[in-house]
Amino acid sequence: TQGQVITCKAAVAWEPNKPLVIEDVQVAPPQAGEVRIKILFTALCHTDAYTWSGKDPEGLFPCILGHEAAGIVESIGEGVTEVQPGDHVIPCYQAECRECKFCKSGKTNLCGKVRSATGVGVMLSDRKSRFSVNGKPIYHFMGTSTFSQYTVVHDVSVAKIDPKAPLEKVCLLGCGVPTGLGAVWNTAKVESGSIVAIFGLGTVGLAVAEGAKTAGASRIIGIDIDSKKFDTAKKFGVTEFVNPKDHEKPIQQVIVDLTDGGVDYSFECIGNVSVMRAALECCHKGWGTSVIVGVAASGQEISTRPFQLVTGRVWKGTAFGGFKSRSQVPWLVEKYLKKEIKVDEYITHNLTLGEINEAFHLMHEGGCLRCVLKV
Numbered sequence: 352t353q354g355q356v357i358t359c360k361a362a363v364a365w366e367p368n369k370p371l372v373i374e375d376v377q378v379a380p381p382q383a384g385e386v387r388i389k390i391l392f393t394a395l396c397h398t399d400a401y402t403w404s405g406k407d408p409e410g411l412f413p414c415i416l417g418h419e420a421a422g423i424v425e426s427i428g429e430g431v432t433e434v435q436p437g438d439h440v441i442p443c444y445q446a447e448c449r450e451c452k453f454c455k456s457g458k459t460n461l462c463g464k465v466r467s468a469t470g471v472g473v474m475l476s477d478r479k480s481r482f483s484v485n486g487k488p489i490y491h492f493m494g495t496s497t498f499s500q501y502t503v504v505h506d507v508s509v510a511k512i513d514p515k516a517p518l519e520k521v522c523l524l525g526c527g528v529p530t531g532l533g534a535v536w537n538t539a540k541v542e543s544g545s546i547v548a549i550f551g552l553g554t555v556g557l558a559v560a561e562g563a564k565t566a567g568a569s570r571i572i573g574i575d576i577d578s579k580k581f582d583t584a585k586k587f588g589v590t591e592f593v594n595p596k597d598h599e600k601p602i603q604q605v606i607v608d609l610t611d612g613g614v615d616y617s618f619e620c621i622g623n624v625s626v627m628r629a630a631l632e633c634c635h636k637g638w639g640t641s642v643i644v645g646v647a648a649s650g651q652e653i654s655t656r657p658f659q660l661v662t663g664r665v666w667k668g669t670a671f672g673g674f675k676s677r678s679q680v681p682w683l684v685e686k687y688l689k690k691e692i693k694v695d696e697y698i699t700h701n702l703t704l705g706e707i708n709e710a711f712h713l714m715h716e717g718g719c720l721r722c723v724l725k726v
């Protein structure tokens with residue numbers, strides 16, 4: 352198949368909110384600096400649902416969504432040196448070129464090399480898509496488009512991993528789990544003994560709990576409007592549970608009262624701007640740091656009294672938990688193989704690519720963390 356167009360199945364989002372359609376998609380061969388990957392397993396993340404909803408200012412249609420996956424390199428374009436056909440890989444929506452201003456800064460995991468193309472659904476070299484259906488181009492998504500049996504990505508967006516790792520599990524290391532762990536370890540740098548509050552106990556929030564537990568947090572307060580979340584949350588390290596619906600007072604006040612003035616660190620893992628405000632305002636005066644992890648819809652804005660920051664609270668955000676993708680995803684895979692981090696525990700459902708619309712429905716049910724699709 353090397354150098355040839357491959358026809359395979361992919362789930363195409365033709366329009367916002369309309370069921371995805373499994374189509375025969377033509378996938379062009381990888382050009383210079385590109386890699387074609389046979390995707391074996393992909394999970395769904397709430398960011399896929401967000402873009403599908405039409406609320407993502409970068410959402411373009413028709414497109415192939417999906418960004419939390421694992422597969423095997425099928426072929427490589429000219430000049431690709433770091434992966435070979437047959438390598439086991441995880442596509443990375445956050446690239447790492449190691450050459451751009453961002454990569455060289457040492458201050459961020461964001462990479463500038465391909466972002467201008469991945470944000471508009473095309474490949475960098477010719478600003479075109481590698482996907483088409485009967486000659487009609489289909490946009491890429493987040494530089495990954497994993498809801499397809501084959502995808503083409505930039506070489507700076509591929510992490511080569513240990514072939515011993517089960518792809519049906521480690522696909523989760525493409526987004527949600529690293530995001531939560533890294534928000535704690537890299538972005539907030541939570542110290543032992545800290546009091547932590549987590550708003551939203553989905554996969555990302557639970558990974559924050561796991562990260563906080565390993566960092567030695569003394570109290571991990573989980574906040575969710577769905578009380579059924581608490582039993583699972585305990586297994587990930589949450590020590591106390593608060594449901595805002597059980598209280599008359601604003602949730603920030605409830606948390607401040609519970610913690611003698613506020614928490615050391617808080618994490619918003621929902622994508623709700625009023626909760627982001629509460630997460631900041633439940634932080635302790637003088638030092639409390641709040642990290643925004645959730646993705647809020649187009650047009651939404653955060654607000655608080657500047658006095659909150661004047662008096663020492665810090666507001667931060669994180670993308671992919673601050674992990675440098677190509678360098679650190681393989682390290683996370685090793686940590687999983689050594690049983691130092693959980694992955695299997697986040698997988699609540701397994702379906703096939705053909706059942707993807709059902710999988711999106713499942714995401715709205717409280718009992719679903721991650722649903723992994725066999726592609």
Ligand code: NAD
Nearest residue numbers: 397398551552553554555575576620621622645646670671
């Ligand atoms: P999820 O839907 O599984 O989890 C969200 C949780 O928040 C649910 O348990 C829900 O019951 C709870 N919730 C909803 N409204 C609430 C409220 N008002 N108060 C308290 N709890 C509330 O989602 P997820 O997959 O864990 O993702 C969480 C967010 O993180 C999404 O916005 C996603 O787009 C974003 N995300 C960001 C990054 C990043 O790099 N920054 C990476 C992955 C995901």
Ligand code: AHE
Nearest residue numbers: 396398407408409445526646647670671
């Ligand atoms: N297109 C969206 C941006 C969404 C967003 O913030 N994405 C996160 C990853 S979410 C993964 O589930 C991210 O990494 N952002 C940094 C980047 O470079 O996109 C919007 O709202 O505009």
Ligand code: ZN
Nearest residue numbers: 396398526527
């Ligand atoms: Zn995601």
